Amino acid sequence: MCNHYKEKITTKILSNKTIADNVYEMQLTVPSIVKEARAGQFVNLYLKDESKLLPRPISICEVDIQTNILTLVYAVFGEGTRIISGYMAGSDIQIMGPFGNGYELTEGGTHLLVGGGVGTPPLVELAKRLSGEIIVVVGFKSETYLVEELKKYATVYVATDDGSTGFHGTVVDVLDAHNLRTGKVYACGPKPMLKALQNWVEESQLEAQLSLEERMGCGFGACVGCVVKVISDNEAGYDYKKVCVDGPVFNSKEVIFS
Amino acid sequence: MCNHYKEKITTKILSNKTIADNVYEMQLTVPSIVKEARAGQFVNLYLKDESKLLPRPISICEVDIQTNILTLVYAVFGEGTRIISGYMAGSDIQIMGPFGNGYELTEGGTHLLVGGGVGTPPLVELAKRLSGEIIVVVGFKSETYLVEELKKYATVYVATDDGSTGFHGTVVDVLDAHNLRTGKVYACGPKPMLKALQNWVEESQLEAQLSLEERMGCGFGACVGCVVKVISDNEAGYDYKKVCVDGPVFNSKEVIFS
Amino acid sequence: MKLSVSIAGVEFKNPVFTGSGTFNSGREFVEFVDLSKIGAVVVKGVANKPWLGNPSPRIAETYGGMLNSVGLQNLGVDHFIKEDVPFLRRYDTKIVVNLAGKTIEEYCEVADKLRYADVDMLELNISCPNVKEGGVAFGVNAEMAALVTREVKACSKQPLLVKLSPNVTDIVSIAKAVEAAGADGLTMINTLIGMKIDVHKRKPVLANKMGGLSGPAIKPVGIRMVYQAAKEVGIPIIGLGGIMTGEDAIEYLMAGASAIAVGTANLVNPSATMEVLQGIIDYMNLYGVTDIKDLVGVIA
Amino acid sequence: MKLSVSIAGVEFKNPVFTGSGTFNSGREFVEFVDLSKIGAVVVKGVANKPWLGNPSPRIAETYGGMLNSVGLQNLGVDHFIKEDVPFLRRYDTKIVVNLAGKTIEEYCEVADKLRYADVDMLELNISCPNVKEGGVAFGVNAEMAALVTREVKACSKQPLLVKLSPNVTDIVSIAKAVEAAGADGLTMINTLIGMKIDVHKRKPVLANKMGGLSGPAIKPVGIRMVYQAAKEVGIPIIGLGGIMTGEDAIEYLMAGASAIAVGTANLVNPSATMEVLQGIIDYMNLYGVTDIKDLVGVIA
Numbered sequence A, B: 001m002c003n004h005y006k007e008k009i010t011t012k013i014l015s016n017k018t019i020a021d022n023v024y025e026m027q028l029t030v031p032s033i034v035k036e037a038r039a040g041q042f043v044n045l046y047l048k049d050e051s052k053l054l055p056r057p058i059s060i061c062e063v064d065i066q067t068n069i070l071t072l073v074y075a076v077f078g079e080g081t082r083i084i085s086g087y088m089a090g091s092d093i094q095i096m097g098p099f100g101n102g103y104e105l106t107e108g109g110t111h112l113l114v115g116g117g118v119g120t121p122p123l124v125e126l127a128k129r130l131s132g133e134i135i136v137v138v139g140f141k142s143e144t145y146l147v148e149e150l151k152k153y154a155t156v157y158v159a160t161d162d163g164s165t166g167f168h169g170t171v172v173d174v175l176d177a178h179n180l181r182t183g184k185v186y187a188c189g190p191k192p193m194l195k196a197l198q199n200w201v202e203e204s205q206l207e208a209q210l211s212l213e214e215r216m217g218c219g220f221g222a223c224v225g226c227v228v229k230v231i232s233d234n235e236a237g238y239d240y241k242k243v244c245v246d247g248p249v250f251n252s253k254e255v256i257f258s
Numbered sequence C, D: 001m002k003l004s005v006s007i008a009g010v011e012f013k014n015p016v017f018t019g020s021g022t023f024n025s026g027r028e029f030v031e032f033v034d035l036s037k038i039g040a041v042v043v044k045g046v047a048n049k050p051w052l053g054n055p056s057p058r059i060a061e062t063y064g065g066m067l068n069s070v071g072l073q074n075l076g077v078d079h080f081i082k083e084d085v086p087f088l089r090r091y092d093t094k095i096v097v098n099l100a101g102k103t104i105e106e107y108c109e110v111a112d113k114l115r116y117a118d119v120d121m122l123e124l125n126i127s128c129p130n131v132k133e134g135g136v137a138f139g140v141n142a143e144m145a146a147l148v149t150r151e152v153k154a155c156s157k158q159p160l161l162v163k164l165s166p167n168v169t170d171i172v173s174i175a176k177a178v179e180a181a182g183a184d185g186l187t188m189i190n191t192l193i194g195m196k197i198d199v200h201k202r203k204p205v206l207a208n209k210m211g212g213l214s215g216p217a218i219k220p221v222g223i224r225m226v227y228q229a230a231k232e233v234g235i236p237i238i239g240l241g242g243i244m245t246g247e248d249a250i251e252y253l254m255a256g257a258s259a260i261a262v263g264t265a266n267l268v269n270p271s272a273t274m275e276v277l278q279g280i281i282d283y284m285n286l287y288g289v290t291d292i293k294d295l296v297g298v299i300a
Ligand SMILES: Cc1cc2nc3c(=O)[nH]c(=O)nc-3n(C[C@H](O)[C@H](O)[C@H](O)COP(=O)(O)OP(=O)(O)OC[C@H]3O[C@@H](n4cnc5c(N)ncnc54)[C@H](O)[C@@H]3O)c2cc1C
Pocket: A042, A054, A055, A056, A057, A058, A059, A060, A073, A074, A075, A076, A077, A078, A079, A080, A081, A082, A118, A121, A122, A212, A213, A214, A215, A216, A248, D060, D061
């Protein structure tokens, strides 16, 4: 009704193809999102099936300012992402964003980017934007993806749970094995990985930014549904912050994993 | 699981195009339905959007035994048919049928087929299958459709509410104007038309089969949701019959319009 | 893999039942489903004599569900015993008869006639919201629910399930009262009372104005109530409300139901019972569950 | 076209309000919506002091709806008066403050602090299912509902709406009790209590196990309850529960609501309030309705 207000954007899917078992890459032209995007932010994808109302938050994997193309990489996790994976190139999708704070970037120095599974995608845009020495450590169950993209910008170490590619073990094992205890840490991945990494950075006395996930109602701060426990000096000793607007990237020091 | 049991059929839409303002023709290949179909039967169309669970019952307009093509003609009435009208050729749709009794056909003599709006489609297959003298009287709000198809098999009179094509008035007006008080009557159309026709056939002492509509839960007799009041010799003087299996075609004499 | 479930001494070959009123007496489904593969056919409400039911329209679609105001149209218990029992007995499945009535006497008349009929279990419907006189009043009050349960139990030969209404403040107190009154099991939930208005015609969609809301939209309410009741009663629960898939069924089992029933899904997809059963089997295979019992009530 | 609605002496420019807890204090929506175009912003529940709320996950998607167990996380009334009131006053809309409390004293403490704040109306939430101590107990019993209404009304300066829980056997008796106790209006409905189980993890999706079911799935229940209550009370009703479109809003008005609120839809589509308002206007244009009042309660 009022064109100067922000709205859900309906846009055509340029491509939506599988890049690994159960993992898909979707490309879309969304000038407004591409223009604003910071590494570590996310977008909301909406399903066409109205029985599934809530947004699916997906991290921005890459944006291309020249072509206005937004790239998302997502795993088929449940029904919603399964349905999205079936959307064909040329069909419409509704999207909103970018949301969240994104990673804080510092110029120069060493940057240690740690990703696990579908926590890897945001590291691509991050690696692209950072300057200095960039080291990426990514862990997968078995099949790897986005490794070639990351190699364009960084030295990449790969770990797999089954040892099929790279190091047989976790990302923390790789960090230890290669003694990568240096630089600023940026991470995104499943909770157990982030929890292990939180311990590791504390021991290693490094600063880390962790990108968290939580179930969302809105994605833009309205429902207070997506909270994470953070350290607070109130009576309770903790408070709740919203992953969608106060995060998804948090200082490792403040996060309380339960 | 058990292939010898009947199931919903998923089939590709061959075409789905507008043939009049707000009216669409959809063609599908469904051998099992085409083989069984009788004129006046209907199929259930299911939406892909799972927030809309119930079937949309649509009459069989035409079947082609040679090509196994089923033709449906439907108006965009509410949200469901609006969504269906957007389904593109080449995409899948779920369908089940044929359901209902269909018209009883008699050989030879005069047949008077009366249709109103989207009650017209079933008359096409009916006209095709009847033998003898076939007269069709169809009424529309304004724009007409399926008239050319019907002319292949019958003498066709058209009435429109606004007089834009053919007779300015109702189908009953046409029947009176042309004094078409003869033969067996087969009708399908909105309730007010059928009600008027019921009076008219009674006055005219003709036998009529009326195809009725009612909101359905299942379309195959399970929910007892789609009932119509019929004359009965029980205490109450009426009983309820199911449109989906006892109909949609009823003897005009038994129907109680309320 | 053990799928069989024993309830009040009756052995069901698997935990997939049909929701009363969504499967009629099974006849409409023989083209779609091998009735011998279902745990039980729970038939549409049967009254002491034929009921006409409510005027049309009786069905309204709602977002993720539907409203019905069928009003228990049925041909009466004599017709049921004569026509439907022999039909259903041709299949290797259990027969559960849903009892409809406006008074305790009417319920008992049906139960009494069924004494000599070859049916396996009764289900007392004290919760249908579509019958004005009595039907629902029994279900929304613990004392009344207990009273009707006790009386009908006394006049029944077969084990008696009591089907609870979700339109209540405190489902647990009603479940407990019904258990104390002698019910052999609970079926929950029946439909929520709802209404839909046609804004163009300016009138309710249903001729009866209000109707029962069913389908996936209500599943969270059903899961919650089964969970709450299962913690507090010792008798088995048949869980239903919005089950469309095997995983929905597993949810009910985990919430505490010993068996489940597929309702509205049958109308939308007549093969739904078979698909739900297959979904349960797939789940058990995936997680190596060898006895369906091991899933019941696993949520603390 | 007259869209304005007068409730307890407060003039709202149109009947589109926001559902408490789905719009926060409006700040998150200024990018999407011109707050000056909404009838009222009903803010998230405000307590006497900051509440932490429940642990995560707090949100679960359900078929056609969602569950939440936010548990009224809020920064307390002092913060609200200092930060949110001045913010909202920049817009030409009414401010309705949803009161959260565990006891009558807590509610009164909030109402009392709001005496001197520039807000237009209060909404007493006696129906949030997510707070164990008291919160919900008030809402499910006519006597308790009347008691808390009477007490909070006595300590409030602004007109008082009372927000009813749908998790009750008899909504009409509660509505009447609350009216008799002095409420200036009713807001209905709050969420239905529901639960969802993650069958793979074998645990409830919500950390709090149960939560409030909202969204289009529950609309038929909301319409039914508003319809039932409107027939029996004289005070205005704010209708909500599953409103996604203008037609949904019209349904509530026709059922008897004087104004409506958009809840869950805001989360799914932040422009929802604007679209609902436009849908109402379109409907009125289509049918030549000149005053919104002429739609209220037209269903017999
Ligand atoms: C900030 C953020 C960024 C993310 N980025 C990516 C990414 O780049 N690639 C990727 O593959 N996945 C990403 N995820 C996870 C992704 O959102 C979920 O896998 C997805 O929502 C699952 O939807 P579903 O319908 O398939 O699963 P279902 O389990 O059917 O979904 C049910 C509901 O739960 C929510 N949900 C389920 N799992 C998660 C989860 N892990 N996090 C948040 N909500 C969840 C869904 O959104 C939905 O509302 C991200 C999550 C967050 C919070």
